[in-house]
Amino acid sequence: MSKIILYYKYVRIDNPQKLAGQQELICKKLGLKGRILIAEEGINGTVEGADVAIQEYIADLKSHPEFTDMNVKISDGVGKTFPKLSIKVRKEIVSSHLGAKDLNPIEVTGKYLSAEDLHSWIHDKSKEFYIVDMRNDYEQKGGHFAGSIFSGMQNFRDLQKVLPRLKHLQNKTIVTVCTGGVRCEKASGFLLKNGFNDVYQLKDGIVTYMEKFPNEDFLGKLYVFDGRVLMGFNLNDPRHVVVGKCDKCGETSENYINCADPLCHNHFICCKKCVTKNGEGFCTLKCRIKHGIRKFTKELKGN
Numbered sequence: 071m072s073k074i075i076l077y078y079k080y081v082r083i084d085n086p087q088k089l090a091g092q093q094e095l096i097c098k099k100l101g102l103k104g105r106i107l108i109a110e111e112g113i114n115g116t117v118e119g120a121d122v123a124i125q126e127y128i129a130d131l132k133s134h135p136e137f138t139d140m141n142v143k144i145s146d147g148v149g150k151t152f153p154k155l156s157i158k159v160r161k162e163i164v165s166s167h168l169g170a171k172d173l174n175p176i177e178v179t180g181k182y183l184s185a186e187d188l189h190s191w192i193h194d195k196s197k198e199f200y201i202v203d204m205r206n207d208y209e210q211k212g213g214h215f216a217g218s219i220f221s222g223m224q225n226f227r228d229l230q231k232v233l234p235r236l237k238h239l240q241n242k243t244i245v246t247v248c249t250g251g252v253r254c255e256k257a258s259g260f261l262l263k264n265g266f267n268d269v270y271q272l273k274d275g276i277v278t279y280m281e282k283f284p285n286e287d288f289l290g291k292l293y294v295f296d297g298r299v300l301m302g303f304n305l306n307d308p309r310h311v312v313v314g315k316c317d318k319c320g321e322t323s324e325n326y327i328n329c330a331d332p333l334c335h336n337h338f339i340c341c342k343k344c345v346t347k348n349g350e351g352f353c354t355l356k357c358r359i360k361h362g363i364r365k366f367t368k369e370l371k372g373n
């Protein structure tokens with residue numbers, strides 16, 4: 071049985087290159103595949119491997135003094151979730167383009183709200199608060215908390231875009247949510263720095279909430295950046311709903327594709343009826359026309 075783990079920690083790393091080298095060694099030795107980002111601000115990883123290999127990896131990870139208290143989320147894998155192993159040293163472990171110096175979760179971040187606490191906030195109905203989904207729009211379309219506010223982002227680098235959307239909530243209680251928590255650490259700090267007063271972040275992310283309360287308040291499935299695309303819990307549960315809809319025709323669908331125009335490559339849901347025979351689709355008519363013209367002029371030049 072293979073396992074997939076998801077983990078991150080914001081902690082000062084003095085020598086990211088050295089850590090990357092060590093990670094490379096251990097991952098290769100254990101036959102793990104996946105993605106690990108390392109920066110001076112911390113580490114963010116998701117890898118898959120055989121159950122025993124993953125256990126050994128976690129033990130090794132926690133043997134680093136900075137990572138002893140690392141929260142590692144484990145789920146079942148299929149063995150082919152990642153095509154390869156990629157370990158990179160970057161400026162940020164989640165790129166916000168605002169600069170790690172201006173947005174340092176070690177200094178400023180929202181208050182942590184556990185899955186249990188959010189669950190009781192939702193079900194008590196006595197507290198006024200707003201769930202703001204800090205994931206990208208296309209992720210939110212495959213599954214989201216009922217009544218949550220979409221970020222309006224296509225990429226976390228557009229973080230600035232959430233401000234006008236949330237302006238009216240500046241003095242309300244906000245709970246930010248994202249897949250595993252790593253983006254919320256920055257996003258919640260960003261809101262605090264921009265005049266929001268009462269900002270919480272869902273601790274350990276939607277993945278933990280779904281595990282503890284499957285098919286309750288988070289509707290649909292969780293988008294993940296690997297071969298699984300969408301991840302669901304207890305799919306036989308009659309309460310499970312498919313919330314994904316084809317961007318073209320509105321039919322229920324969970325079929326994510328990239329726009330066939332290589333200059334666009336937009337990621338969106340497109341049902342089986344709306345793709346061409348070879349599974350291609352265009353996000354807009356504009357892309358379809360642009361692509362057609364480009365192909366046509368190419369053919370002309372070729373003749």
Ligand SMILES: [Zn+2]
Pocket residue numbers: 316317318319320321340341342343344
């Ligand atoms: Zn369709």
Ligand SMILES: [Zn+2]
Pocket residue numbers: 329330331334335336352353354357
């Ligand atoms: Zn497009």
